[in-house]
Amino acid sequence: MASASAETASSSSQIATAAASPTTERRGIPAAQFVEDVQTFLSQLDLDVNSALAFLQERLQQYKLVEMKLLAQQRDLQAKIPDIEKCLDIVATLQAKKEEGEALTADFEVSEGIFSRARIEDTDSVCLWLGANVMLEYSCDEATVLLQKNLENAKASLEVLIADLQFLRDQVTITQVTVARVYNWDVHQRRIRQAAAAAANES
Amino acid sequence: MQHEQAEKSDTVVTWEDQQNINKFSKLNNRFHELEDEIKFAKETNDNLEDAGNELILTDEDIVRFQIGEVFAHVPREEVETRIEEMKEVNSKTLEKLEKEKETVLAQMNELKKILYGKFRDSINLEED
Numbered sequence A: 001m002a003s004a005s006a007e008t009a010s011s012s013s014q015i016a017t018a019a020a021s022p023t024t025e026r027r028g029i030p031a032a033q034f035v036e037d038v039q040t041f042l043s044q045l046d047l048d049v050n051s052a053l054a055f056l057q058e059r060l061q062q063y064k065l066v067e068m069k070l071l072a073q074q075r076d077l078q079a080k081i082p083d084i085e086k087c088l089d090i091v092a093t094l095q096a097k098k099e100e101g102e103a104l105t106a107d108f109e110v111s112e113g114i115f116s117r118a119r120i121e122d123t124d125s126v127c128l129w130l131g132a133n134v135m136l137e138y139s140c141d142e143a144t145v146l147l148q149k150n151l152e153n154a155k156a157s158l159e160v161l162i163a164d165l166q167f168l169r170d171q172v173t174i175t176q177v178t179v180a181r182v183y184n185w186d187v188h189q190r191r192i193r194q195a196a197a198a199a200a201n202e203s
Numbered sequence B: 001m002q003h004e005q006a007e008k009s010d011t012v013v014t015w016e017d018q019q020n021i022n023k024f025s026k027l028n029n030r031f032h033e034l035e036d037e038i039k040f041a042k043e044t045n046d047n048l049e050d051a052g053n054e055l056i057l058t059d060e061d062i063v064r065f066q067i068g069e070v071f072a073h074v075p076r077e078e079v080e081t082r083i084e085e086m087k088e089v090n091s092k093t094l095e096k097l098e099k100e101k102e103t104v105l106a107q108m109n110e111l112k113k114i115l116y117g118k119f120r121d122s123i124n125l126e127e128d
Helices: A002-019 A038-045 A049-100 A140-202 B015-057 B076-122
Strands: A104-111 A114-120 A125-131 A134-139 B062-067 B070-075
Touching: A038 A049, A038 A140, A049 A104, A049 A125, A049 A140, A049 B062, A125 A140, A134 A140, A140 B015, B015 B076, B062 B076, B070 B076
Parallel strands: none
Antiparallel strands: A104 A114, A104 B070, A125 A134, B062 B070
8 A cells, every 4th residue: 555655656746747847946946846636745745634734835935035035126126227227318418418518507406405506517527336335437438338238237137037036926826726726625535534424324 | 916716626727727827827917017017107108298388388498307316407499309209208118018918918818718617616817
């Protein structure tokens, strides 16, 4: 009896892995195993229904945590991209003004609600804030190149992040469906047992 | 964020079904994201319209136009041109988003037909 179920378990696990998602994990996120048959799934894990449900719920919590983290990263990137585009816009405007030979007058914020006027004449170079209390001076062309590169990197990172989030959501959906199926299987089993017990009592 | 539940009574859930459910979930998320983006694009459109109207009403020659964090002094005509360009870009974006939203909705309806066909009452694919 034990060896027979072990055989079915191993063959069904082969089927399960063959039919399951091609990756077992992605950047630290474990993939959710797709369950072909609840019975074999439970015997494969060697857990009773409640422990299996607890295990799946715990997985869901872990997924939620990772999702929060990824969403926060996505928000940061989505805020950074318009910032870089604004910087590119200013550098382009300065270069255009330089070609016209005019000085650029601008009102800028000194403090909240207080503005001051500035006249920008020498527009050969700009200073870029690189973070970590570091600011470097660049020529307009170099600045444009650097900002473009940053913009492209940010957009590429965002794409990877979105793909990660999609993978994660798939795993969450698979796990939720598995939870529902295990629960329903259990309800089904109880009904069968009750029917069998009732039939035994009658006879 | 789960608005769909699949309860199997005696129906078997195949890998293909699971993939359909996953795809529906992805499409639904994308649909909500698109709605937010469309709302934002429409607001930007309104703002640009208002800015254009204000520009017509003002009789100043030099307008303070916001570039990044500063307000550059820009001649009125250049501001007009800039606003027109921004409106163009924005309406193109809005159009693209609306189209994508329609595609997503169409795909979602297709999937709904397939999944309801297989699972009938065991699955709920509507918003809460």
